[in-house]
Amino acid sequence: MKIKTRFAPSPTGSMHIGSVRTALYSWLFARHYDGEFILRIENTDYNRYNYSFVKDIIDNLNWLGLNWDRAPFFQTDNLKQYNLIIKNMLLNKVAYKCYCSLERLQKLRNYQMSKGIKFRYDNKCRDVKYYTKFNQSYVVRFKNPEFGIVSFDDKIRGSIKFKNSELDDLIIMRSNGIPTYNFCSVIDDSNMQISHVIRGEEHINNTPRQINMLNALEKRIPIYAHLPIILDSTGKKMSKRNSALMNNLFDYRKLGYLPESILNYLLRLGWSYKNKEIFSINEMKSLFDLKSVNKSSCFFDIKKLQWLNNYYINKLPRDYIIYNLKKQFDKNELDYFNNFNLSNFVEVFSERCQNLKQLSDYCRLIYNNINNFKSNISRKYLKIDLINCLTDVYNKLYLLDFWTQDSISFVIKKISLNYKNNLSFFYMSLRVSLINNITPISLISLLYAIGKEHSLKRIKKAIFYIYKKHSKHIF
Numbered sequence: 383m384k385i386k387t388r389f390a391p392s393p394t395g396s397m398h399i400g401s402v403r404t405a406l407y408s409w410l411f412a413r414h415y416d417g418e419f420i421l422r423i424e425n426t427d428y429n430r431y432n433y434s435f436v437k438d439i440i441d442n443l444n445w446l447g448l449n450w451d452r453a454p455f456f457q458t459d460n461l462k463q464y465n466l467i468i469k470n471m472l473l474n475k476v477a478y479k480c481y482c483s484l485e486r487l488q489k490l491r492n493y494q495m496s497k498g499i500k501f502r503y504d505n506k507c508r509d510v511k512y513y514t515k516f517n518q519s520y521v522v523r524f525k526n527p528e529f530g531i532v533s534f535d536d537k538i539r540g541s542i543k544f545k546n547s548e549l550d551d552l553i554i555m556r557s558n559g560i561p562t563y564n565f566c567s568v569i570d571d572s573n574m575q576i577s578h579v580i581r582g583e584e585h586i587n588n589t590p591r592q593i594n595m596l597n598a599l600e601k602r603i604p605i606y607a608h609l610p611i612i613l614d615s616t617g618k619k620m621s622k623r624n625s626a627l628m629n630n631l632f633d634y635r636k637l638g639y640l641p642e643s644i645l646n647y648l649l650r651l652g653w654s655y656k657n658k659e660i661f662s663i664n665e666m667k668s669l670f671d672l673k674s675v676n677k678s679s680c681f682f683d684i685k686k687l688q689w690l691n692n693y694y695i696n697k698l699p700r701d702y703i704i705y706n707l708k709k710q711f712d713k714n715e716l717d718y719f720n721n722f723n724l725s726n727f728v729e730v731f732s733e734r735c736q737n738l739k740q741l742s743d744y745c746r747l748i749y750n751n752i753n754n755f756k757s758n759i760s761r762k763y764l765k766i767d768l769i770n771c772l773t774d775v776y777n778k779l780y781l782l783d784f785w786t787q788d789s790i791s792f793v794i795k796k797i798s799l800n801y802k803n804n805l806s807f808f809y810m811s812l813r814v815s816l817i818n819n820i821t822p823i824s825l826i827s828l829l830y831a832i833g834k835e836h837s838l839k840r841i842k843k844a845i846f847y848i849y850k851k852h853s854k855h856i857f
Contacts, residue, residue: 385417386577389443389450390567392424393435396630397442399620399682400582400612403648407609408580409448410649410670420574421450424567426457426560442631446641447663455574457566464561464569467599468522468554476598477554479520480507502550522555524565524595532590537578537607537672544590552591568592572601580607580672607672610652611679620682634687638710638738642698643691652680660693688736695732695741703728703738707745710738716746723833730827747817748832755847759820763811764848771801771808772815772848776841785834791826815844 387408391401412419421443425431440454471477480503491501508525526549533543554565567588571579586608596603612620620629628634634644646661653675655661661669695703704724711717727745735741755764778793794812801808809825816828816837829837 383577385412385415386420386575387412387417387580388420388422388571388574388576390422390424390570391439392427392563393432393439394427394430395435396632397439398629399631399648402442402446402631402644403612403651404581404609405443405448406446406645406648407653407670407675410666411578411580411672413667414670417577418451420452420455420576422455422457422570422574424457424563426563426566428558428560438632445635446645455570457570460570461561464566465559467569468561468565471524471598472522476525477522478508478510478525480523480553481518481520482506505551508551519557521553521557523551524554524591524598526551526591526594532593534589534593534603534606537605538675539608539677542586542589546594549591549594564588564592565595568595568601571604572596572599576604578605578607580609583608583611607675610676612651613679613681615681636713636739638706638740638742639687639691640694640698640706642694643687647687647690651682652676692733692736695735695738700725700728703732707738707741710742711745714739714742714746716742716749722748722836726831726833730831744823747819747821747823748828755818755844759814760818760847763807763814764844766848768811769845769848771797772812772841772845775812776838776845779829779834780838782834785830787826787830790829794825816840
């Protein structure tokens with residue numbers, strides 16, 4: 383049997399973390415067995431469908447590197463076949479038209495709830511022989527078997543059984559003539575010859591209904607694997623609409639999380655291989671299987687994701703990080719075309735950054751125009767008695783042939799010996815000269831990251847500012 387999996391998102395909102403993990407597991411399973419991975423856009427929910435979310439899905443999958451093997455499939459392209467199949471189901475008496483009004487269904491729901499009963503349709507229209515009513519809207523319901531048991535062997539949870547008496551006759555076509563998710567999914571999985579349906583735990587209750595439909599249509603039943611729920615820090619399910627944590631992939635991309643860290647973290651969010659923490663893409667494809675997926679719920683640990691992202695920022699090739707950092711600059715409206723050496727920036731600041739947004743913020747301190755020293759900080763730290771000190775720093779740094787952290791450190795420490803009684807003020811004043819800010823960043827790191835040319839220019843401007851403020855003479 384050729385392995386075929388699918389990722390079938392509904393374009394009704396931004397792609398959330400749970401969906402990303404489902405896509406990853408489905409993709410890895412197909413790639414592990416040299417199978418086929420299909421992207422299917424389930425866009426029959428016209429009331430909530432938005433094409434911008436389709437573009438969001440495609441862009442995110444491309445960003446993650448989860449490539450699919452066919453052109454994206456859109457369910458709305460298959461409406462004629464869906465409707466033809468439903469028509470035949472009506473003729474073969476495995477489906478029926480239901481004319482029950484919304485008011486009746488609501489009364490039924492309220493009554494069942496008052497009795498502590500889970501809502502299910504009471505099959506009022508199931509066996510009506512003459513059900514054609516002109517100019518009256520209806521839905522089409524599947525005739526679910528009333529007796530017996532439907533069971534399936536879940537590849538993660540083992541044997542799962544449902545009594546047919548507990549399943550109601552679900553709607554397979556809405557009153558507007560558009561087929562529903564459960565029906566379209568069954569037909570698509572059959573048409574595409576999907577071998578394994580890998581999806582979230584919340585779909586378990588859909589599975590027996592879908593199996594009954596497949597049996598009624600005499601179609602092959604795929605193998606099912608339902609992934610554990612992802613919980614946030616409060617123990618609530620992470621979802622599109624409610625979570626204590628960021629749940630959309632967009633939010634993490636905006637902060638500058640790398641695809642490598644997202645994939646690596648989500649891989650381990652429900653699956654494990656010995657004590658291994660870091661996986662390359664090739665290792666993921668080689669080692670992944672469904673047997674090692676846990677069935678119990680798992681908690682989303684943002685600190686672990688931050689640790690992973692910091693790891694990749696520091697371990698991946700410097701050019702790749704700079705490429706992504708420039709993209710982060712674009713998001714943060716920061717101009718990087720000014721001859722700064724970004725490699726030095728990454729070298730100096732990457733270890734303390736959990737994401738590229740933080741790294742970008744450090745760069746912003748340096749990139750921002752600090753030509754005018756009009757802040758209270760400048761007035762406090764750039765004083766006339768610093769002229770000789772800053773001039774000495776300028777002259778010593780100017781003579782350096784090699785701009786390294788060690789050589790810079792040697793010069794600064796030697797000069798600082800003259801200011802033992804006010805060492806903190808010396809360092810703070812030099813920091814203000816460089817970035818017009820007292821953010822506690824290593825002075826040596828700042829000088830190295832800014833570079834020799836720009837550092838000398840900024841110190842010179844600080845000296846000029848002090849002269850202009852305190853003297854009639856211009857430097």
